[in-house]
Amino acid sequence: MKLLHIDSSISGGQSVSRQLTASIVARLKQTTPGLEITYRDLAIAPVPHQSPTILFAKMKALYEAGALADHIVEMVAATVQGGATVDASTQAEFAETNVVLDEFLAADIVVLGAPMYNFGIPSQLKAWIDCLASPGKTFKYTATGVQGLAGDKKLIIASSRGGFYTASSPMAFMDHQETFLTSFFGFIGISDAAFVRAEGVGLGPEQRKLALETALADVSVLKAA
Template sequence: MTHILHIDTSPRLERSHSRSLAREFLEQRKLHHPETTITHRDLARHPVPYIDHTWVTAKFTPAAEYTPELATAIALSDQLVDEFLAADRYILSTPMYNFGIPAVLKSYIDYIVRPRRTFAATQNGFQGLVTDRKMILVQARGSDFRPGSAYDAVNFQEPYLKTIFGFIGITDIETINANGLNTELRDQELANAKTTLHTLAITW
């Protein structure tokens, strides 16, 4: 049985293209694979606080040495990491903001990229601990960031997400990009994204 963690980030809520595409994928997934279970994490409706000094101290302190203050500071992070590790597949839907990712998503990533939990430092360098998982990135962009386009060189969204999730061990990543949603490309890009997602809902 497949367990999917669905992470939404867009503050546009029901007007969001990334949310709509991810939701359509999951509906098709359940239709073709009814045994699939889904956990939904909505970072726009329930944002994760920014990290602070106490949290950083707790991050690098072994759990056996936690003070009550450190245990409280790291509790939400532990909950989010446990939820993340409980899934074997992920669908992350996000808009592009200022060539990158929304702040709520960056904060979430800071909470789940944890030494001894999702990565390890070894004599041979860093090692991702979240292995044998798959991810789909659903990314919505207002302008045209297709390969070879004028804005392709300033697309910091996809390279960052592939790098950070690859760092913790997730390297099997499908990307579904809806580009130019504020341009004449919109209808065709959305149609292409939906077609690809419908296929993935069956085969992924």
């Protein structure tokens, strides 16, 4: 069984989400013999953000593989036949986005460290997620609507936030972190998603301690399957 462990907090040793993902991975390792772990630290080694040049490299590769959707094939064909090329640094960035996608596709379990920053997720985590949105690999459009193709995974999200945003909170409408993650991973077919949450960690040391204890108690009963 393969586990992909992702951290995205910029807070290093002070990070709550890093503490939670480390505990989740340790717990799953303990309960799952032979677990293979791949680790990515998006704050230390960010993946490339989407850009016009990476988008063109992706379109060109799909065009050359005959895998482009009908409605854009002519537009891309005209650009490619007009002599547009992909330079070496763009090619390397594009290749890295594919490695990120392949790593995700290969995983049976994904453990994601996802702090709330400015009501959403860290931009480094968004750049990683942008690598996963891949037609034909993680989702496809059908006559009856969208179909997620990545539903064979278990996802555990370590969510940390300074305030309170769960349903009964007056701030709930400002949560664009967990709601975004639920929407995105649902879109690509993952229904087996669980949050381990530490909330209100910015409200003082007591609440931070309580939030961590509550989250770690949730971790102690997690199972890989």
